[in-house]
Amino acid sequence: MTLLLEGGYFLSILSFLGGLKYLSKPKKAKLGNTLAASGMILALGLTVVSSIMGTLPYTNLIIILGALLGGTLLGKYMSKKVEMTAMPQLVSLFNATGGACAFLLGIVESNQEAVFEKWQILVLLLGVITGAIAASGSVVAYRKLAGKTKDKRSNWVNVFSKALLLFLCVFTVAAVFNWLDISLMMYTIIMVSAALMYGVLFVLPIGGADMPVVISLLNAVTGIATAFSGVLYHNKVMIAGGIIVGAAGILLTVLMCRAMNRSLLKVLTGSFHKSKVVVGEEKVQEITETSVSETALQLSMANKIAIIPGYGLAVAQAQHLCQQLEKLLSDKGGVVHYIIHPVAGRMPGHMNVLLAEASVEYDALKEMDEVNDEMSSYDIALIIGANDVVNPAAENNPDSPIYGMPIIKAYNCAASVILKRSMNRGYAGVQNELFDEDGCKLLFGDAKDSLQQIVNQLKLI
């Protein structure tokens, strides 16, 4: 039985590896997901079977099976129900459940009669701390993405979270050597409470647009928590799964930061070096406002149209209208391309998912790098709810906070129309120099309403 169990775990580890490998290749991603899921079913199945074969009391067995079934069904239901726009939140929420599982596990473990060696106590506590931070941090990230919690950048958050971190370190040492002479469970519960608080304070100051990076990081933290538990249980599949997710998660976090031209450190401290922008030197921009009918006319006359979607499109949930517009325009003989910035949407790749859901043809989606050199061949760029990703300041203004970020060269198009809710700035809080360009017009209003009106007008033309 042990041989079977270990062999099965080995197969699971292999399928996790293969799954992740395939998940990073566009053509095989779906296979990768199935592979990883099969590995997981194998690992769980073998563990359950070995419990049935063993001398497990029926009460325990029923609880295990019931909880497994309940969790699986609820997970399936939630993932079916969720709107595609709300999906990043859901990923964060699921990450929170994994972290919660890790620290609950630690609490029960610490309550057992067993005598622990010092290193075991250390591993247990580290697992509990990482699990609790991932859990509460992910919940805050979820609430931020859902727009339920605002950023908090006051000083006390900063000071308090540093103090908590210090407390966690000192208290871990205290627990390992039992300085306070209390039970391990008491230590564990105090640690969990402190770590939960730390998780909240850790995420609170970080800006909403940086949440994907944070979720990816917390995902890695959950992986590390899993690995700690794995060490405690001498369970290879847990160690492997946890560490691989941890390492891959941290790398993914770094990759995301790079795509957004942000340093991880700056994301974590919630700073966007705003100080560099001196208020006095801002010039008054000469913007040209346009109307729905003018935009519709411009679009109907254009042969090659670039649609540049951004965060605002996702917020307004206008992706379906966007697809209608594209259909109308291509029926009139125009060529329509969606040009997608690597970080458009709420997560890298999120915009692709949203547009794919609105049945936009895969061929119409262009990655930024693919078309950036031939932007001048487009007659008009329709920029929907995107701001910083088309701001030429990133290329020609070294003082700008977004200087160096790769942008879509919309300024090379003959004309551009920007659908915007108001003159509010983008996330980076800088003026968009694109507005000053000749041929650039702004259409104010909710992206969804504006698109609807444009579609209506186009139907008449």
Next chain:
Amino acid sequence: MSALLEQLDSLYFIVFCIFIGIEIITNVPAILHTPLMSGANAISGVITVGAILMLHKVEANDYVNLIIGGIAVFLGALNISGGFFVTNRMLAMFNSKSK
């Protein structure tokens, strides 16, 4: 000290896993970041195995620990199934269009 030496093979194993984990997702295109994150999230739900193993040790009449352990298994299973199903849903949207 001997207990620590016993852990040495775990340590080797961990170091290898770190390198494999980093190696395996280099060169991932930005479009797959979100599904990959979600899939990795589901894999970290393997913590559920630990939760099940832990429930092995709990006495059948120790209701407090049984309930906490049960919640842990439930949350772990939720993480796994939710993670994989959401990833699948995201990827299904790419695949139907790419043909």
